[in-house]
Amino acid sequence: MLAQSALLAAAVAIAAAIFLLPPASRLSWTPRGRFADMILANATIYTADDPARPFADAMAVRGGRVLRVGTYDSVKELKGRHTYELNLSGNVVLPGFIDSHVHLIDGGLQLARVPLRGVRTKVEFTSKVKEVVRDKHHGQWILGGGWNNDVWGGDFPTAAWLDDISPNNPVWLSRMDGHMGVANSLAMKIAGIDKNTNDPIGGTIMRTTEGEPTGLLANTAMKHIFDVVQKVSIHERREALLRASRHAVMRGVTTVVDVGSYFPGTTAEKTWQDFSDVYEWAHSMEKMTIRACLFFPMPTWSRVSDLIDENGRSLSQWIHLGGVKAFLDGSLGSSSALFHEPYEDDPGNYGLQVIDMDNLLNRTLESDKSGLQVAIHAIGDKANDMLLDMFDKVVDLNGVRDRRFRIEHAQHLAPGAAKRFGKHGTIASVQPDHILGDANSAAKKIGIERAERSSYTFRSLLAGGARLAFGSDWPVSDINPLQSIQIAMSRKPPGWEVPWIPAERLSLDDSLKAHTISAAYACFLDHVVGSLSEGKYADFVVLPSTSWDEFSTDLPGYVLATYVSGKQAYP
Structure with missing residues (x-):
């Protein structure tokens, strides 16, 4: 003492x-x-x-x-x-610290919304929503997120949880991973979702046995809500950037890689509006307090290329143009990560492939040919294998150069996949904090044996020649580099007495570098940040x-x- x-x-x-x-x-x-x-x-x-x-x-x-x-x-x-x-x-x-994967403005918005991270019961969940509803006028949207159904036993929230406590306000609450959310009945009515609404390509409207929507929407199906939800004003988004930046520096983060909105199905134009209306405004008003390396939706690759040709990769010491990002699959928590084998608790489900591979290959070839860095979201082992195969094709067709392909998340890898990262120096942009949720749920989702041979293989990735870049995926997880480093070293979620897959623990030095110099290398900023x-x-x-x-x-x-x-x- x-x-x-x-x-x-x-x-x-x-x-x-x-x-x-x-x-x-x-x-x-x-x-x-x-x-x-x-x-x-x-x-x-x-x-x-x-x-x-x-x-x-x-x-x-x-x-x-x-x-x-x-x-x-x-x-x-x-x-x-x-x-x-x-x-x-x-x-x-x-x-x-460098946070290699954030959705910065979304994180700043979430700080002012219904906070559901860490909620452990249905009662606590509904109480949080009630508190916010009390201060809203009829018709105002109730927005929030961060819930994780695995924490309270696995049952998903439904519209029925929300209808009685918010009959006059539409509600939309995103899951912690951003690949699923729950709407109340009023929100679904406004969005035109009923039993006759078809699932979109790459998305799912969850239904009862009678075919009625439950309120849960996964991946691209969330666009139904995004199209009608109250638009966030430019002023609110600007305030969110400043709020998020203050939150980041409080945790020791001085540079972020902002990969845009974290909801699959949002429009590419939203990211560009954030660039012009929020980031460029903050820069012109001298309000930038952290460095941001920005990635844009891959379909807009030519627009990014033109911007770089006109201005260079660094608009100033504060704003850097990183490249383009795409999605290949969903997430483990929403049972939409793409696997070679089916989910243990859903035998007919292998996950979702949210983009056609020919389409993804062609866009990647064009982006890479124009000199842009390419970052693609992949969580399941099949999705990661598909990307590694595609990267081989891109190198064969476009030639060898220092391109630093990024796989965002790389959470579950098939045997031998970790070694393949080293072939082209592929960056594994990973989030140690996700272990806190997945260590308890992976065994249920994909089985103990598969989980223990494939999950968060940090040490194997390093041994295979990958560069590890740590991030938070905020607001999916909170920005907290010191906690991420601790988790990567211990791999012990709260309440665990033994590490989860101890062979994949990292040393302190490897963990620090993944949040500093390796993270800088992963976004081509190692010449100006990442080390003293x-x-x-x-x-x-x-x-x-x-x-x-x-x-x-x-x-x-x-x-x-x-x-x-x-x-x-x-x-």
Whole structure:
């Protein structure tokens, strides 16, 4: 107890010292001759750089970039009359975390909606909705999400859960994975969904044995609701970006890869509107506080290519144009991830293929030929195999180059698939936090044996030559890099005494790199972020741990401070 009190006192002291920097030091550093704007001294700096210099104890920052990193003796000559020196008393400093897969604006919107993440019972579920309904006028939409039916035993919510508590307000609540949602009867009536409505290609309207819709819509069937739901105003989306950015830096995230809306079936134009109406607005108003690498829907590849030809890949230090993204299958939780074998609890179901492979191949060939990075969502083992086969064809037809194909999620892999990632240096963009839900549900969905040989094979992917890039998939899971690193190392969901598939656990170093330098490599930004190296942006986080031994044996759950371009962004 005394040791914990001492640690807390030290943490508070460091936080206070950081927060009480003179305003000029915290907010607007500018180069002054050859001297540094700020020097971090007596720190435990993890550089994420080459193995020859994994750690340093001092760093100099000038003009928003790392000027020098090394020993204090090597940087003290850069201290001038206006240089602010911050003595960290041994506190651990890491490169700013990179979240490799987020839906940033959706995450910001979700922060202001019905919060259903972690809800464990039907009563708690309906109570959360009731609280919001009370403050709404008749006819206003009730929106929210984050529910996970596996937490309360597997039964899906239905319209009947919602009709009595919201008879005058249409309700739409998305599942945590974004591939399914539940509507109340009023919302379905507005959307024109009844027993005569056909399932769209790549989607499912769940029905009773009498053929009546239950309220559950999966994948592209959700478009029925999206077409009629109250449109979110530009002002709301702008506020959501700012809210989401504040949430990210609070968790130590300084760069995100934003893959657009996380709902399959939303229009491509929505992503482009977010780019022009929200991101470009934030940039013009100097309101960007984190870096964003943007991916656009693959059908609009020529538009992305033209934009890059006109402006280059980086519109500024804040906004980077990454490439294009597509979906191949759904998710495990909604039983729509595409597998070679059927679902254990649904023997006739192999999952959903949401796009024709000839169509996907042709679009990928054109995108790749124009120099765009390609990222494709695949969760089931068959979907991943189909993508790996397709990537072979693209390389054969378009030639060898540094293209860094990305498979988003790569959750379940058939035997031998992990080794295939290394053939073309394919990026495995994975989300350790999803283990928290899938460790309990995968055995029910696909059986214990299949789950244990195929699920979240992080170590096998590294051994096969893949680059791992960690992300959260926020708002599917919360942005929390320190928690993701802990999960990748332990693979122990709450309540578990033993790891889930212990052979796939990662080391601390591999996990840190997956959230820093490897994540930067995965989006072609490793020349400017991802490590604390000379010339790169001075994006870093300060942790409460006061030594590397303390940090590595007991990862903290929070950051003390986050800096972006050498400026304090949090607190």
